């Protein structure tokens with residue numbers, strides 16, 4: 099994808115999602131895509147490899163949750179894989195500290211290399227398994243905890259509160275939308291409350307997504 103097409107697709111995708119990004123973000127995302135595709139040719143990081151799909155399914159889907167994340171000083175992305183949604187969010191919110199955790203060493207190695215190549219500060223890639231014991235795992239708590247495609251919602255909500263600072267929130271990016279009643283029920287089981295829930299569609303494929311935010315009762 100050439101520079102002009104990338105810029106055009108990013109602008110129209112952001113506009114469809116109702117999010118705004120600064121002028122530096124496009125070139126940074128292009129560099130991130132180049133790094134991802136270069137690494138992916140050698141080590142399997144993601145099944146999404148067509149540039150148009152990387153832009154939509156990784157980058158724009160990550161940026162779609164900017165409204166839920168903006169204002170946080172720290173973000174913890176559990177099960178970040180090749181860095182989604184944490185890396186694109188960091189590009190738009192550069193003063194936010196971001197920790198990205200994964201059990202797979204090569205994914206964490208990529209996150210670290212990509213952050214270095216982009217000259218990002220305040221990004222930490224952590225090779226660890228999240229099992230609900232942040233101290234023993236060496237995983238820092240954050241104001242906002244986020245995950246995409248990580249665990250089933252009940253398991254995720256069981257694990258998540260341990261990683262959230264007092265007054266913080268849990269952001270769940272869901273491929274399969276839940277009804278309000280289902281979200282309320284899942285939250286109540288874990289002594290959480292639903293702060294917000296919002297459905298959206300990816301701008302080009304029209305694929306359905308949902309983002310739900312939870313806080314401690």
Ligand SMILES: C[S@@+](CC[C@H](N)C(=O)[O-])C[C@H]1O[C@@H](n2cnc3c(N)ncnc32)[C@H](O)[C@@H]1O
Nearest residue numbers: 177178179182200201202226227228246247248
């Ligand atoms: C389906 S991938 C999603 C990756 C990324 N969030 C995305 O949406 O592209 C799930 C990731 O979670 C990681 N993972 C699974 N269980 C984990 C755990 N307990 N702690 C940390 N990472 C875990 C896997 O290695 C995998 O990279």
